[in-house]
Amino acid sequence: MTHLWAIILGAVQGFAEFLPVSSTAHLKLVPWVFGVRDPMLSSTAFDIALHAGSFVAIVVALWRDWLDLVISAFGGSPTSGEGDLSDDALRHTSFARKFIGFLLLTSIPGALFGVLLSDKIEWLSTPDIAGRVASGIDAATFHYAPLLLGVMLIVFGVALWASDRYVTQEEPLVKLNWWKALVIGVAQAAALIPGVSRSGSTMMAGRWVGLKREAVARYSFMAAMPIIGGAMVFGLKDVPLATLFSVDWVLGFFAAGVSSVLVMRWMLSYVRTHSFAIFMWYRIALGLFVIALFFMRG
Numbered sequence: 018m019t020h021l022w023a024i025i026l027g028a029v030q031g032f033a034e035f036l037p038v039s040s041t042a043h044l045k046l047v048p049w050v051f052g053v054r055d056p057m058l059s060s061t062a063f064d065i066a067l068h069a070g071s072f073v074a075i076v077v078a079l080w081r082d083w084l085d086l087v088i089s090a091f092g093g094s095p096t097s098g099e100g101d102l103s104d105d106a107l108r109h110t111s112f113a114r115k116f117i118g119f120l121l122l123t124s125i126p127g128a129l130f131g132v133l134l135s136d137k138i139e140w141l142s143t144p145d146i147a148g149r150v151a152s153g154i155d156a157a158t159f160h161y162a163p164l165l166l167g168v169m170l171i172v173f174g175v176a177l178w179a180s181d182r183y184v185t186q187e188e189p190l191v192k193l194n195w196w197k198a199l200v201i202g203v204a205q206a207a208a209l210i211p212g213v214s215r216s217g218s219t220m221m222a223g224r225w226v227g228l229k230r231e232a233v234a235r236y237s238f239m240a241a242m243p244i245i246g247g248a249m250v251f252g253l254k255d256v257p258l259a260t261l262f263s264v265d266w267v268l269g270f271f272a273a274g275v276s277s278v279l280v281m282r283w284m285l286s287y288v289r290t291h292s293f294a295i296f297m298w299y300r301i302a303l304g305l306f307v308i309a310l311f312f313m314r315g
Contacts, residue, residue, distance in 0.1 A: 023266075025272075031277035034215070038170075038296060039169075042214075057265060073274050074274045082235070122198045163310070164308060169210060174301055177300075204222030
């Protein structure tokens with residue numbers, strides 16, 4: 018049964034990481050709702066495996082963008098591919114080099130807050146207290162974790178919709194600049210709050226600064242690479258290497274990788290002709306369900 022849950026949670030990671038619905042909330046809530054209490058599935062090693070799958074998926078799903086970025090940054094001629102990057106911005110070497118800087122700048126706030134506050138925020142997102150009391154934290158601390166997740170799902174779902182509804186600019190990625198990249202980075206740091214969503218916060222901020230939906234979705238996915246990669250490396254300090262290659266690790270890794278690729282490709286196609294409204298309604302429905310279940314369980 019553990020193997021099946023490893024696959025399910027891997028698919029959940031891929032689904033929720035690149036849609037604006039909060040992967041943290043889903044990975045915490047699925048075991049809580051279904052009563053899954055396997056310590057391995059909540060371990061740091063398994064979490065690294067899932068994020069490693071998503072990390073590799075960013076390269077696979079956006080391989081042409083990454084290739085064009087590297088070629089153009091070194092003065093070459095990028096390929097004639099699809100997407101906002103391949104057809105426009107990356108044909109200019111100077112912008113390609115600045116774009117790499119934008120990605121790094123966007124990652125800095127999240128990296129700083131992640132290192133400084135990750136331990137303090139982790140307990141807020143943990144509905145299941147099994148194994149946590151032993152760490153010295155009172156069990157009552159975790160009581161309101163599901164309620165926090167539910168509220169944040171709703172609040173930031175509405176904020177995402179509002180950014181899409183009331184911002185009229187539709188600028189391509191070539192209009193990205195340093196201050197816009199920093200604004201997106203600060204929003205990405207806010208995703209440390211359980212239920213906010215890294216992709217959701219970056220897409221919301223990208224729309225507020227005037228980028229069109231496809232551009233901000235693509236940038237959100239690319240900006241995930243340094244932040245996910247950094248979190249993986251940071252997490253490895255507490256994980257024995259021997260625990261990283263179990264069957265469940267591999268199953269979770271592949272499930273997360275495959276689902277991540279599929280979701281990114283679907284999302285880039287979807288936002289060309291659709292708004293973010295569907296994600297707001299999903300987040301509201303899920304948030305209300307979580308809040309109702311919290312009060313039903315007392």
